[in-house]
Amino acid sequence: MDLNRFKPMDSTRVLFCVFSILAQILAEQEVENLSGLSTSPDKDIFVVRENGTTCLMAEFVVRIVVPFDVLALNGIDLITEQAQITVPRGAEIQGKCGSTEAELQISWINDAYTFRLFFIKEAHNVSKGQDVFWKINKIQFVYDTKEPSHFINAVNPGKHTASSHHLSALVTPGGRSYECQAQQTLSLISSDHHKGVTISMSEVRIQPFDIKIDFMFSEAYKCITDQREQLEEMLPLILGIILALIIVITLAVYHIHQKMTANQVQLPRDRSQYKNM
Numbered sequence: 001m002d003l004n005r006f007k008p009m010d011s012t013r014v015l016f017c018v019f020s021i022l023a024q025i026l027a028e029q030e031v032e033n034l035s036g037l038s039t040s041p042d043k044d045i046f047v048v049r050e051n052g053t054t055c056l057m058a059e060f061v062v063r064i065v066v067p068f069d070v071l072a073l074n075g076i077d078l079i080t081e082q083a084q085i086t087v088p089r090g091a092e093i094q095g096k097c098g099s100t101e102a103e104l105q106i107s108w109i110n111d112a113y114t115f116r117l118f119f120i121k122e123a124h125n126v127s128k129g130q131d132v133f134w135k136i137n138k139i140q141f142v143y144d145t146k147e148p149s150h151f152i153n154a155v156n157p158g159k160h161t162a163s164s165h166h167l168s169a170l171v172t173p174g175g176r177s178y179e180c181q182a183q184q185t186l187s188l189i190s191s192d193h194h195k196g197v198t199i200s201m202s203e204v205r206i207q208p209f210d211i212k213i214d215f216m217f218s219e220a221y222k223c224i225t226d227q228r229e230q231l232e233e234m235l236p237l238i239l240g241i242i243l244a245l246i247i248v249i250t251l252a253v254y255h256i257h258q259k260m261t262a263n264q265v266q267l268p269r270d271r272s273q274y275k276n277m
Contacts, residue, residue, distance in 0.1 A: 055102070060203060062200070069154065116138075135171040137168065161190070177205060178207070181204075186200075
C-alpha cells in the first residue's frame with residue numbers, strides 16, 4: 001500500500017485548518033477604538049469588524065465603583081474604600097461577532113482591568129410569527145487591586161472578577177440599535193468576599209447584530225426613561241397647542257354668533273310700536 005499518496009491530501013487539510021484558524025483570529029482582531037472622535041472626554045466609541053464590514057458598534061460612558069478593604073489606623077480593623085474607575089481613551093479592545101452571540105472586551109493598564117459585555121439574540125414564537133430581540137445577558141469586570149492608581153494600600157491585593165447573575169438588560173427588537181441617554185445602574189457580585197460592584201452606563205448607543213451599513217447604527221430603539229423624558233419635554237408644547245386651539249375656537253364661535261345676531265330683525269319691546277310696523 002502506497003502511503004505517499006495520502007501525504008498531499010494530509011498537507012492540504014493541515015494548510016486549510018491553519019488558514020481557517022488564522023482567518024478566524026484576524027476576524028476577531030479587526031477592531032477599532034474611535035473614542036478620540038467623541039466630543040465628550042468620557043465617552044467611548046468601539047467598532048468590531050469582520051470580513052471588512054461592521055458587525056458590532058458601541059458607544060457609552062461607563063463608570064465603575066469597586067469597594068476594597070484597607071487597614072485602619074490601628075492596624076487591626078478593616079475599612080472599606082471605593083475606587084472610581086472609568087475607561088480611558090487608549091483602551092485596547094477585542095470582539096467577537098456571530099449570528100446569535102457577540103462579545104465586546106475592553107482592557108487597559110496592561111490588563112489590570114477588563115470590561116466584558118456579552119450579547120445574545122433570541123427569537124420567541126408569537127401569534128403573528130417570531131418575535132426577535134437581542135439583549136445583554138452577562139457583564140463581567142476583572143480588576144487587580146495591586147494596580148496603584150485606583151487601589152491604594154489594599155489588603156490582600158490581587159485579581160478579582162465581578163460578574164452579573166441572570167442578567168437581561170438593554171432588551172431591543174431585532175435589527176435595531178439601543179439608545180439611552182439616561183444613566184442606568186447595574187450591580188455585579190465580586191469574587192472579593194462577594195462585594196457589590198456598581199456599573200453605571202449613560203449616553204449609550206449599542207448594536208451587536210444586523211448592522212446594514214458600515215459604521216452606521218440602524219434605527220434606534222429608545223429606552224423607557226428617554227421616552228418618558230421626551231414626553232415630559234413635549235407636554236408643555238402639547239398643552240400650549242391645545243390651549244391655543246380652544247382660544248381660536250372660542251373666538252370663532254363668538255364671531256359667528258355676533259354676525260348671526262346682527263343679521264336678525266330687532267323686534268321692539270314696546271307693543272305700541274307694532275302699529276308703525
